Amino acid sequence: MAGPPAVIWEREVEGLLRYRELVPRLEEALGKFSSRDPAEVIQPVRTTVPLQKHHGFMGLMPTYMENKGVLCAKFVCFYKREDGSNLPSTQATVVLLDPEYGNVKAVRKTLLNTGRDPLKVMDGELITRMRTAAVSAISAKLLMCPEAEVLAILGTGAQAMSHYNVFTEMFSFKEVRVWSRTGQGSERFCRSVSGPVTACVSAEEAVRGADVIVTVTRCTEPVLFGQWVKPGAHVAAVGACRPTWRELDDVLMKEAVVYADSREGALTESGDVILSGAEVFAELGDVINGTKPALREKTTVFKSLGMGVEDAVSAQLVFDQWEAKSCKS
């Protein structure tokens, strides 16, 4: 390393990342990923290392976008923390590298002026929260029925909050319901959000009649059952990112048309897909590219696992904004 990396902390990421700029970049990235053009995106399924002693996993998520000149890796640790633990359940760091020289030679002028090395390291937690929620919102934009009125969120943690924020920014639901396993979780959530939300005492109460359902829990057994889900509803299933973990039951997985961010990712990592034997109908990028239809009239599940390309375009956006700000000051 030629010098100290530029380090961009969470507070700075917070000031730079906005859904209105992030969402179009993610839509473009999902389409490019699904085109399977190696000049657009090379992104293997993440490598996962168990941290058995700490009930967690470390995922390494590398991505190369040749045409955009973006080389990125995210290190994400995620844990199955017990309720009551105040340690975060997801921690992430994103590293952007210069694809031509690795990290050493292609020092940009602005960075030369500040004496910084082109390696950029940034906090990845907020990027992970915002890009995951934004991709779920893209799934809803593509797959929910046009007259959707009721949104239900199962879980009240960090992802629940980012999902609430982007779904209420992008859509006009008449009612937002939330459910947490613990009453304190729902109370804390309702106090923290800026808009109206109804806390429900059971997951069933939250989802009955809902048009859009977001599952953002750390559970490893189903928490959402097909018999509760209104025909034609759209489900964005974000938790259960290990092959033995579930959020959705077999009935829902088999009745719904299943979309994923990455087909390979879903078939390798999603307990909901693997254990139910459900077929992945399409990737979101296929719908964006027009190669697969958006079956809005059917019950749909978007199984989100999270992709490196989402982190890469988010981190590049943060860096572009950060650099523009640094040049001004």
Ligand SMILES: NC(=O)C1=CN([C@@H]2O[C@H](COP(=O)(O)OP(=O)(O)OC[C@H]3O[C@@H](n4cnc5c(N)ncnc54)[C@H](O)[C@@H]3O)[C@@H](O)[C@H]2O)C=CC1
């Ligand atoms: N698809 C993706 O791209 C990503 C998925 N995730 C996953 O999303 C999930 C939520 O993440 P965070 O909001 O950061 O976690 P968090 O720890 O902040 O919140 C988790 C929520 O799940 C609830 N919960 C825990 N065990 C439960 C159970 N057995 N039944 C019902 N609810 C339960 C907790 O009470 C809490 O409301 C995790 O599984 C995480 O691994 C996280 C980042 C990206």
Ligand SMILES: O=C([O-])C1=[NH+]CCC1
């Ligand atoms: O994409 C991601 O960062 C993650 N997916 C599951 C846990 C973290």
